[in-house]
Amino acid sequence: MKTKIVIIDDHQLFREGVKRILDFEPSFEVVAEGDDGEEALEIVETHKPDVVIMDINMPKVNGVEATKQLIEANPETKVIILSIHDDENYVTHALKTGARGYLLKEMDADTLIDAVKVVADGGSYLHPRVTHNLVNEFRRLATANGQASSQPLQPEIRRPLHILTRRECEVLQMLADGKSNRGIGEALFISEKTVKNHVSNILQKMNVNDRTQAVVVAIKNGWVEVK
Numbered sequence: 001m002k003t004k005i006v007i008i009d010d011h012q013l014f015r016e017g018v019k020r021i022l023d024f025e026p027s028f029e030v031v032a033e034g035d036d037g038e039e040a041l042e043i044v045e046t047h048k049p050d051v052v053i054m055d056i057n058m059p060k061v062n063g064v065e066a067t068k069q070l071i072e073a074n075p076e077t078k079v080i081i082l083s084i085h086d087d088e089n090y091v092t093h094a095l096k097t098g099a100r101g102y103l104l105k106e107m108d109a110d111t112l113i114d115a116v117k118v119v120a121d122g123g124s125y126l127h128p129r130v131t132h133n134l135v136n137e138f139r140r141l142a143t144a145n146g147q148a149s150s151q152p153l154q155p156e157i158r159r160p161l162h163i164l165t166r167r168e169c170e171v172l173q174m175l176a177d178g179k180s181n182r183g184i185g186e187a188l189f190i191s192e193k194t195v196k197n198h199v200s201n202i203l204q205k206m207n208v209n210d211r212t213q214a215v216v217v218a219i220k221n222g223w224v225e226v227k
């Protein structure tokens with residue numbers, strides 16, 4: 001069964017670019033497109049997609065408002081927000097609507113594909129740079145509350161090395177730094193496919209659903225350094 005996808009974006013060229021990337025993936029099928037949030041509800045009701053990719057800035061009804069309407073009508077709708085803003089306020093605002101993902105328009109093709117797969121699977125996905133910003137915010141709040149977030153909660157989980165290999169620890173750190181799979185591959189001189197394998201091993205060993213959760217758990221336990 002293919003993952004059915006709807007793309008809502010007022011910028012036709014961008015929409016076509018996204019569609020081309022997704023069409024290249026054999027397990028995906030772009031079933032419909034729209035150019036404003038105004039028509040999102042109707043398109044989704046007609047095509048019943050697994051994932052909706054939604055631009056934020058659109059002329060009539062913006063993506064945040066449209067996402068709210070979609071999720072009110074059907075709480076199970078899986079929406080990935082597309083935005084040019086990595087600002088934490090934008091992200092929080094967008095995620096409050098119930099969106100499962102938040103991507104920056106500067107993303108590479110792999111990030112887009114990963115995000116759709118993770119969200120279709122029931123997980124959540126944030127663009128690596130957005131994760132990095134949220135991590136910083138998380139740390140700031142933890143410090144403001146008088147607890148250094150890098151302090152391990154329990155001595156026995158002070159070091160991740162009893163469950164992760166050294167290489168996996170390096171990859172985990174880079175996830176917290178906001179690097180994409182490609183960026184990690186380049187930094188460690190390994191292929192993106194190898195990076196993906198490391199990431200899926202990390203998720204499995206840490207018993208989390210997605211890379212964002214892995215980073216949050218790693219920070220809580222002091223397994224990564226927040227730069």
Ligand SMILES: [Mg+2]
Pocket residue numbers: 009010011055056057058
């Ligand atoms: Mg737009």
